[in-house]
Amino acid sequence: xxxxxxxxxxxxxxxxxxxxxxxxxxxxxxxxxxxxxxxxxxxxxxxxxxxxxxxxxxxxxxxxxxxxxxxxxxxxxxxxxxxxxxxxxxxxxxxxxxxxxxxxxxxxxxxxxxxxxxxxxxxxxxxxxxxxxxxxxxxxxxxxxxxxxxxxxxxxxxxxxxxxxxxxxxxxxxxxxxxxxxxxxxxxxxxxxxxxxxxxxxxxxxxxxxxxxxxxxxxxxxxxxxxxxxxxxxxxxxxxxxxxxxxxxxxxxxxxxxxxxxxxxxxxxxxxxxxxxxxxxxxxxxxxxxxxxxxxxxxxxxxxxxxxxxxxxxxxxxxxxxxxxxxxxxxxxxxxxxxxxxxxxxxxxxxxxxxxxxxxxxxxxxxxxxxxxxxxxxxxxxxxxxxxxxxxxxxxxxxxxxxxxxxxxxxxxxxxxxxxxxxxxxxx
Amino acid sequence: xxxxxxxxxxxxxxxxxxxxxxxxxxxxxxxxxxxxxxxxxxxxxxxxxxxxxxxxxxxxxxxxxxxxxxxxxxxxxxxxxxxxxxxxxxxxxxxxxxxxxxxxxxxxxxxxxxxxxxxxxxxxxxxxxxxxxxxxxxxxxxxxxxxxxxxxxxxxxxxxxxxxxxxxxxxxxxxxxxxxxxxxxxxxxxxxxxxxxxxxxxxxxxxxxxxxxxxxxxxxxxxxxxxxxxxxxxxxxxxxxxxxxxxxxxxxxxxxxxxxxxxxxxxxxxxxxxxxxxxxxxxxxxxxxxxxxxxxxxxxxxxxxxxxxxxxxxxxxxxxxxxxxxxxxxxxxxxxxxxxxxxxxxxxxxxxxxxxxxxxxxxxxxxxxxxxxxxxxxxxxxxxxxxxxxxxxxxxxxxxxxxxxxxx
Numbered sequence: 001x002x003x004x005x006x007x008x009x010x011x012x013x014x015x016x017x018x019x020x021x022x023x024x025x026x027x028x029x030x031x032x033x034x035x036x037x038x039x040x041x042x043x044x045x046x047x048x049x050x051x052x053x054x055x056x057x058x059x060x061x062x063x064x065x066x067x068x069x070x071x072x073x074x075x076x077x078x079x080x081x082x083x084x085x086x087x088x089x090x091x092x093x094x095x096x097x098x099x100x101x102x103x104x105x106x107x108x109x110x111x112x113x114x115x116x117x118x119x120x121x122x123x124x125x126x127x128x129x130x131x132x133x134x135x136x137x138x139x140x141x142x143x144x145x146x147x148x149x150x151x152x153x154x155x156x157x158x159x160x161x162x163x164x165x166x167x168x169x170x171x172x173x174x175x176x177x178x179x180x181x182x183x184x185x186x187x188x189x190x191x192x193x194x195x196x197x198x199x200x201x202x203x204x205x206x207x208x209x210x211x212x213x214x215x216x217x218x219x220x221x222x223x224x225x226x227x228x229x230x231x232x233x234x235x236x237x238x239x240x241x242x243x244x245x246x247x248x249x250x251x252x253x254x255x256x257x258x259x260x261x262x263x264x265x266x267x268x269x270x271x272x273x274x275x276x277x278x279x280x281x282x283x284x285x286x287x288x289x290x291x292x293x294x295x296x297x298x299x300x301x302x303x304x305x306x307x308x309x310x311x312x313x314x315x316x317x318x319x320x321x322x323x324x325x326x327x328x329x330x331x332x333x334x335x336x337x338x339x340x341x342x343x344x345x346x347x348x349x350x351x352x353x354x355x356x357x358x359x360x361x362x363x364x365x366x367x368x369x370x371x372x373x374x375x376x377x378x379x380x381x382x383x384x385x386x387x388x389x390x391x392x393x394x395x396x397x398x399x400x401x402x403x404x405x406x407x408x409x410x411x412x413x414x415x416x417x418x419x420x421x422x423x424x425x426x427x428x
Numbered sequence: 429x430x431x432x433x434x435x436x437x438x439x440x441x442x443x444x445x446x447x448x449x450x451x452x453x454x455x456x457x458x459x460x461x462x463x464x465x466x467x468x469x470x471x472x473x474x475x476x477x478x479x480x481x482x483x484x485x486x487x488x489x490x491x492x493x494x495x496x497x498x499x500x501x502x503x504x505x506x507x508x509x510x511x512x513x514x515x516x517x518x519x520x521x522x523x524x525x526x527x528x529x530x531x532x533x534x535x536x537x538x539x540x541x542x543x544x545x546x547x548x549x550x551x552x553x554x555x556x557x558x559x560x561x562x563x564x565x566x567x568x569x570x571x572x573x574x575x576x577x578x579x580x581x582x583x584x585x586x587x588x589x590x591x592x593x594x595x596x597x598x599x600x601x602x603x604x605x606x607x608x609x610x611x612x613x614x615x616x617x618x619x620x621x622x623x624x625x626x627x628x629x630x631x632x633x634x635x636x637x638x639x640x641x642x643x644x645x646x647x648x649x650x651x652x653x654x655x656x657x658x659x660x661x662x663x664x665x666x667x668x669x670x671x672x673x674x675x676x677x678x679x680x681x682x683x684x685x686x687x688x689x690x691x692x693x694x695x696x697x698x699x700x701x702x703x704x705x706x707x708x709x710x711x712x713x714x715x716x717x718x719x720x721x722x723x724x725x726x727x728x729x730x731x732x733x734x735x736x737x738x739x740x741x742x743x744x745x746x747x748x749x750x751x752x753x754x755x756x757x758x759x760x761x762x763x764x765x766x767x768x769x770x771x772x773x774x775x776x777x778x779x780x781x782x783x784x785x786x787x788x789x790x791x792x793x794x795x796x797x798x799x800x801x802x803x804x805x806x807x808x809x810x811x812x813x814x815x816x817x818x819x820x821x822x823x824x825x826x827x828x829x830x831x832x833x834x835x836x
Contacts, residue, residue, distance in 0.1 A: 135585065169618035178617035185584055185621070186613070193608055196574040200581020207587060211563055212534055237574035244569070398619035401677035405656045407705050407752025410759040410791050414705070415752075 076358055077293050083351070083360045084369065086292055089128055090120040090348045091373045093144035096153060097323075099377045100143065100160060104327045108385075109160045112189075113174045116144040118290075118322035121347035122254050123148045125295030126222055129303055135183040135221040137198035140175035141254075141321075142187045145224060150182040157380035163387035170390045171398065191225065192232035195251070198223035199238045202249035202312075209309075218307040221249045228259030230273045239280040239314065246311035250302045251277075253316040254289065260325040261333045277314030289317030290345040293354070320345075396421055513696045519689040521663035522552045525670035526590065528699070530560055533588060536674055539566045539579050540592030540629075549594050550630055550689050576602035576627065580609045580679075583625040588674060596631030596683065597643040610679045611654035626673040628682035632723055632773055633821050635687065639809035642817075646683055646750050647779040657750040658704055659683040659722045663693040665748060668702025676704060683750070685723045707754035713743035716831055717761040719784060720771040721747045724822060728771050731827035740831060750780050753787050762788060766797040767834050771822055776804045801830050 078086070097115040104113055116123065119141075127136060127148035138145040146156050151167055159166025160174055168178050168187075176187040185201055188194040201221040208217040229235055230253060242249050253273050257264045265271050277284025283305075287298045295317060302313035320342035324331030355361050400406065403416035415421050516524065530536045537560075538553055544567035547554035557565035568575040572593065579589040593599040599606065606627065613621055633642040646657055656678050660666035666684070673680035702708075710725065711732060720728045725746050732742050743761050747753065762768055768788055772781040781802040788800055803822045810820050 137581075167618065168616060168620070171618050172616040176616040178613075178620050180617075180620040185581065186617070188608075190604065190608060193577070193604065196577020196605060197581035197584065197609060199574065200578040200583070201585045202581075203578055204582045204585040204587050207537065207563060207582070211537075211561065233571075234574050234577065237569070237571035238578075240569055241571065241574060241578065398615045398617075399654050400656075401614055401619075401622040401624070404705055405654075405676075405678045405752065407749070408754050408756045410755045412756040 076360065077297070078360070080360045083355045084365070086124050086128060086296070087348070087351055087355060087366060088369050088373065089124040089148055090292065090351065091370055092147055092153065092376065093120040093123060094348060095373045095377045096143060096147060096156070096380070099157075099381060101323070101327060103157075103160070103381065109162070109174070111173060112140065112326050112328065113160070114141040114326045115323045116141055116321070118342065118346070119254055119256060119319045120144060121292035121295050121351075122224070122252065122289045122317045122319055125292045126224075126250075126252060126299040126303075129296065129299050130220065130222070133183060133219050134303075135185050135198070135201040135219065137185045137194040137201065137221065137223045138177070138187060139191060139194060139225050139229070140187070140189050141226075142175065142177045142184075146177040146179065146182075146184055146187075149179065149184045151177065151179045151184060153376050153380040154383040155179075157377075157384040158387050161384040161387070162389065163384055164390040164394065165383070165387040169394065169398070171394075185221075191229040192234035195223050195225060195229070195234050195238045198249060199242055199247060202242065202247035202306075203245070205248050206245065218309075219248065220303050220306040221247075222252055222303075223249060224252045224254055226259065227253065227255040227257060227264040227273065228262065228267070229253075230255075230276070231268055236276075236280075239276070239282065239312070242312040243281040246309060248306035248309065249312045250299070250306055251312060251314045253314070254319055255316050256319050256321045258321070258325070258334060260329065263333075272316075274314060274316040280314075282312045282314055284314045284316070286316045286318065289319030290342065290347050290350065292347050292351050322346075511694060513694045515692055515694045516663055517689065518660075518663045518666050518684075518691045518693075519550055519552050521667040521693075521695060522660075522670050522684070523554055523556070525667035526553065526674070527556060527559070529671055529674040530556070530564065533674075535586060536588045536590065537564045537566065537582070538590045538592065539568055539575055541568055541570055541594045541598075543567060543592050548592065550684075550686075552684075552689075553592070572598050572601040573603075573605055577605040577609060579625050579627075580605055580613070580623055583623045583679075584613065584621040588624050588626075590626045590628065590674060593627065593629030595641050595686075596629045596645045597640055599627065599629060599645060600643070600648070602627075603648070606649065606655070606681075607652050611652040615654060622677050623679045624674075624677050625679045626670075626676075626682055627679070628670075628673075628684060630684045630686045630689070632683075632685040632687065633805070633810050633817065636812055636814055636817055637686070637810075638812050642810035644774045644779070644805070646681075647774045649681055650751050650780060650783060655679045655681055655751070656704055657681045657683065658748055659685075659750055661685070661688060661722050661725045661746055661748070663691060664695045665702045665708060665746075667695060668700055669704065669748070671699075672701040672704045675701065680704065683722065687723055688726075702748070705749050705752060705754055707757040708746040708748050709743075709757065710746050711742065711744040713741040713765070715741045715765055715835055716743065716767040716769055717758070717765045718742050718744045718769045718771060718827070718831070719747050719758060720744065721750065721780070722773060724771045724773050727822060727824045728827055731824035731831070734824065734828050735831055738828075738832075740835060742831060747784070753784060755787065755791055758784075758788065759792055762792045763795045766795055768796065768800045769827070769830055769834055770800065770802040770804075771827055772802070772804050773821055774804055776802075776807045779804050798834055801834055803827065803830055 093116060097117050100113060100115060103109055123144045127145065136145055136149050143156055147153060155167040156177065159168055159170060159172060159177065162170045164170050168176060172178060172187060175189040178184055178186050185197055186194055198221045205217060205219040208214045255264065255273060274284035274286040285298055288294050298315055302315055305313055322343060352366055356363060404414050406415040406421065409415045409418060538556065542549055543553040544557035544562055544565045553565055576591050579591040582589050610623055610625060613623055631643060631645055649657060658669050658673065658680060660669045660682065669682060673682050718728050728744055732744055735742050743765055745757060745761055770781040770784055772779055774780050781804050785800045785802050803826060805822065806820050808820060811817055
């Protein structure tokens with residue numbers, strides 16, 4: 001297995017107790033290898049690169065997933081098709097977000113827009129392993145989750161432009177991406193709000209299997225959220241319930257170290273989020289979230305665990321956002337040195353290198369994908385531009401699934417029967 | 429005792445308290461065992477001005493009480509064995525409605541604290557876990573926000589959950605999920621996801637339950653767009669509203685009242701539902717429209733007896749649908765009587781009565797001969813002391829006075 005662990009330990013950033021005075025990375029936890037894999041992913045052979053890496057291989061803390069596997073001979077982790085799929089998905093995410101930034105500054109979209117640049121490995125690494133019927137629940141940083149799950153770029157861009165052809169008819173916006181067809185259950189503006197919803201989706205999966213006797217229902221739910229959310233009550237309450245009932249869910253923490261301007265270390269008593277899993281009786285895994293192949297490895301096992309009915313997993317992905325919290329964030333608090341450290345670990349560059357060095361595909365093929373994605377994104381913008389804005393009559397549609405909920409008017413008729421009221425549900 | 433009871437001509441207030449009204453997961457001791465043993469037993473307190481409370485225990489007291497609060501004019505007589513339908517208590521009616529819907533549709537499930545093995549702190553889900561299993565009647569940990577959110581997620585993905593708040597007040601902890609997700613997700617998803625959830629629980633001022641257990645959440649939830657709110661007040665409409673709420677595709681919040689669970693009534697055997705958007709005509713009349721809901725209905729009916737004796741003819745409407753208002757029934761009544769009195773248990777500020785006053789003024793101002801009078805609870809945290817608690821809520825005597833003033 002060609003799986004790289006530059007340093008086989010996890011070192012939380014700048015924690016005093018773990019940092020020696022001469023600035024060496026100190027081993028904080030002696031890692032028990034996740035699946036026994038100590039093989040290395042060759043991302044860079046330069047030693048100085050390795051010294052600056054904060055973390056290396058995947059570390060599992062819980063006993064439950066300890067599987068001792070012998071070291072296997074190095075071979076490729078992915079096939080060519082898989083590699084190109086992963087590459088294309090990450091490039092789509094990056095190009096789309098960059099286009100969002102452009103469009104925002106040109107006044108095509110407004111409000112709070114949170115971009116995912118730098119974190120693509122997490123979305124791609126996890127979501128590309130899912131089936132269509134599996135569910136994904138995200139946060140306000142949800143454009144790329146939507147794209148990875150299969151929502152067309154056109155639909156997402158239109159939604160951002162507030163057009164009626166958007167995936168939510170323009171009614172949701174950047175922070176509320178939903179897709180029934182692709183089982184994307186949101187898009188939530190408040191942090192932590194989606195985690196119970198994800199728990200509910202996982203509950204439905206279990207219910208279908210055990211109560212409705214759909215014996216082959218093995219739908220899994222992924223809940224994505226950030227480091228800031230891990231201090232929120234809903235997170236813990238759901239960890240408890242998911243572990244208690246062995247719900248088919250994976251809790252994916254996108255730890256990018258910053259909650260707007262609040263450093264993870266300044267707000268969290270124990271910054272090692274993966275440790276919180278075993279406290280609830282589920283495995284807690286830490287993974288390098290800048291490395292899509294490592295994320296994919298971990299995701300495979302976590303998702304299979306859930307599918308087998310063994311319950312939830314907490315996966316902490318150490319990642320970083322290259323841009324500010326949102327397009328309105330001046331991003332003044334983050335150390336440029338920290339930023340450049342992570343920019344050097346750009347997941348797309350890393351995967352590209354891997355693909356080329358493993359001879360999975362040529363540079364030309366990858367460039368072709370780049371070009372294709374550029375066209376997809378351009379097309380999405382054009383489509384969104386040309387789409388109509390929602391008419392006034394759309395205002396009251398979709399407030400209620402059953403518009404009788406607007407009540408009975410003074411004339412005895414249901415309000416929704418009044419021609420001035422509109423009714424109906426979204427054209428999905 | 430019967431004489432005292434039937435001779436109610438003077439203003440009297442009637443209150444019922446179920447024996448398990450002290451159940452609370454927040455209390456230090458939990459005298460639950462003793463309560464659960466007394467299945468269905470309750471005590472009734474008939475209070476008239478100035479006299480000592482009488483505690484009557486046992487079923488006979490219940491029969492007396494139930495006659496007095498009978499909702500239809502023709503069920504005054506006690507001998508009802510020859511009539512069609514079956515008699516039951518309000519909490520049993522809720523349970524029946526819930527059970528029938530769970531049998532009808534396997535996607536209906538219940539979630540809440542102590543709904544399963546315990547049978548519900550007010551016994552609404554009694555025996556359901558044994559019948560349907562632990563997953564369909566799910567005992568949750570004490571995490572209202574999260575299990576309400578879980579219910580919403582389950583509703584989005586195909587189930588039809590009924591979430592129980594052990595006391596409505598606890599749902600304040602779930603406000604985030606109720607407001608943000610329950611009410612909004614159908615809209616922000618552009619209509620892609622429906623949330624056919626029912627959120628129910630007992631609220632209102634009970635018998636010295638203290639401030640936190642005596643809250644009226646209908647006033648807090650009423651602004652949330654995308655939800656419907658209904659309040660039940662009789663076994664008949666409790667079962668009907670429960671069934672309608674479960675069958676509705678919209679999220680519905682069903683408000684029950686702690687003191688009404690042991691009301692007895694004869695209800696039909698056949699399947700029926702009560703329309704979620706309609707109000708209920710309790711007593712037709714000519715002189716004044718009295719709009720009320722939930723427990724205050726009974727205070728109003730007590731006052732109505734006095735008023736009738738004094739020569740007034742009040743029209744009493746139980747609005748039932750707290751959001752949206754049934755402006756048709758209400759409007760017709762206003763057009764007939766030209767005088768409106770609202771009697772509610774919400775607080776003065778920002779309650780259902782305040783909204784109703786605004787709605788009636790907007791729509792029917794031309795038909796009013798006098799300003800709308802709204803009697804609400806005092807803007808105070810409900811005190812523990814019985815005497816203070818009594819004056820916190822609207823009493824029949826106040827209703828009588830208000831009508832007399834209105835009809836001058």
